[in-house]
Amino acid sequence: MKRVFLDYNATCPPLAEAIEAFARTAREAGGNPSSLHWSGRAARKTLEDAREALAAFVGADPGEIVLTSGATEANNLAIAGVLAEAPRGEIVISAIEHPSVREAAKAWAARFGHRVVEVPPERNGRISAERFCAAVSSSTRLACLMWANNETGVIQPVEEVVSALAARGIPVLVDGVQALGKIPVDVHALGADFVSFSAHKIGGVKGVGALFVRRGMRLAPLLAGGGQERGRRSGTENPPGAAAFAAALGRVDFAACASLRAHLEARLKAAFGEDVMIFGEDAPRLANTTMFGIRGMDGETLLMQMDLAGFAVSAGSACASGKHEPSHVLAAMRAPRAYAHGAIRVSLGPGVRSEDLDAFVDALEKARERLKLMAGWG
Ligand SMILES: Cc1ncc(COP(=O)(O)O)c(C=O)c1O
Structure with missing residues (x-):
């Protein structure tokens, strides 16, 4: 029986280039990127090269990219990192967000004493920018709107929402997972404060992702430890996974x-x-x-x-x-x-x-x- 894979929004099976980059990095740059010796330096270089490639691909500066274990972690980092230090208020999300935003919003809002406000889409699956922005108030601490929906593929009016909310000083998280590689993505042009990405949706390996954090944004870390990723994400980094992510960029x-x-x-x-x-x-x-x-x-x-x-x-x-x-x-x-x-x-x-x-x-x-x-x- 012939097998046909028609589930690319769930995952894009790793591309040959990504597997090759992963294996090469694991073999040739197997050190700990925090080590000061030659072995660590080789791993650090691979990691920073991958960060630069990703930053260039999405229109960010390398220093604005926090590498994570995937988009679920990236979304949780943005949500928890903002809500943890904000005075009590609310988080506004669309009702069609991926569970890694929706459930994270509920969990972290409950933990830090905020409310969750959900904005429903129109019947065609698109969020009305006007309705979304109308749900945002002066006590909104974070607004979350995905770039494109993983189930329907409907592209959301993120440009309109981000520009309207930026003018009001409200931070916005855009889940860019399904947009990456499928429509043009330029985070600086968009003007969002946080944008999450996942490597395995474009043919990288699973368990690798990133959060774009606009320069100057405050963000409490989710993981405490050795202070890697400029203090934003402790834990030994994953150079092979990052190299595979970079190798997959723009390939599909x-x-x-x-x-x-x-x-x-x-x-x-x-x-x-x-x-x-x-x-x-x-x-x-x-x-x-x-x-x-x-x-x-x-x-x-x-x-x-x-x-x-x-x-x-x-x-x-x-x-x-x-x-x-x-x-x-x-x-x-x-x-x-x-x-x-x-x-x-x-x-x-x-x-x-x-x-x-x-x-x-x-x-x-x-x-x-x-x-x-x-x-x-x-
Ligand atoms: C829109 C969206 N956001 C977030 C995620 C979570 O990504 P990850 O699998 O890297 O945790 C996915 C994929 O399942 C997704 O489709």
Whole structure:
């Protein structure tokens, strides 16, 4: 059976260049970057080269990049680091943030005595910049809006929000994980205070990420220890992981997936007609992402059927206490339940061909017929 990977927003499997850079660094620069001798200096150089490459790629200065264990840590660092020292107030987030922002906001706000204010999206999955900024008050300590949503691919109005809030002196965290490598990213042009990134979404290795911290921003560290990363992130750094991140930068052209995605969506509509809904279809979206729902189906059951047929995709519902609930993103979009329940996310990347997508739609049709029959027997 042929296996087709259609889950690039979950992760982009490590690229050959990244694996090579990781192995080379581990072999040739295996020292501790904090050591003063030749071995440490070689590791330090690799680390700083990687930091410079990342900074150049995202339009930052190297000194503004804090390397972390991934975007989950980067988001937690920004949120905890700001809330810890701020007078009691609130953190404003969009209702469609990734759990590494949403859950972190709830946890750190509770810990430091702040409130969380959630702003829902419009029905097409896009946050209204006006509504978002209206939810921000003079007691807002941090506002969080993702650059692009990982489930629907909908691109958010971060430029408008950042410029409006900067004028009011409100710090903003932008989760840039799904934007990196998929749309142009320039953090200085954006003007955000904090932007998080993850290496494994662009073909680096897992467990590596970064937080851009605009020069001059105050930020309490999350981890206490040896004071690495200019005191912002203690712990021995990961030169091989950083080198792999740098090697992956700009290697995958996700924008080139636009015509493949159009092909897939046309095929889905031809096959399922009124029974398919594409979430966020009329909003600006990442070119590689489509999230759709098949009426009357269950997303996780469909996912398993597709897995058996060799296709790796994600479902937009999660099994909570035996009941399959639509994802928090689709729920916040007020997506019709009959469709949201059967939501599947396809995210494209290198190596996917249009024949694979034809085979995917054929397999999906077969799965639906099979499941309908089974339901009839039940
Ligand atoms: C939008 C978004 N933010 C944050 C993360 C977390 O990144 P990491 O896996 O590096 O912790 C992900 C990936 O799961 C994501 O898609």
